[in-house]
């Protein structure tokens with residue numbers, strides 16, 4: 648997953664239901680997190696294993712931003728069952 652911040656504000660982005668590994672160039676030492684602060688103009692990449700079935704919130708942790716639309720649902724499901 649790549650997160651690119653085109654705004655002038657930082658955005659602490661939070662994924663529910665999973666941890667991810669922040670790709671920081673230090674192979675084998677990727678921090679495991681479920682929130683990553685994406686600074687203005689910055690790009691953050693994380694590796695993510697979708698291993699928890701269900702619908703998960705994926706959003707900015709600043710409530711004003713979340714209510715303004717920085718909120719999505721990440722759905723994890725088995726491809727063959729369609730569930």
Ligand SMILES: [Cu+2]
Pocket residue numbers: 657658659707708709712713717
């Ligand atoms: Cu934000």
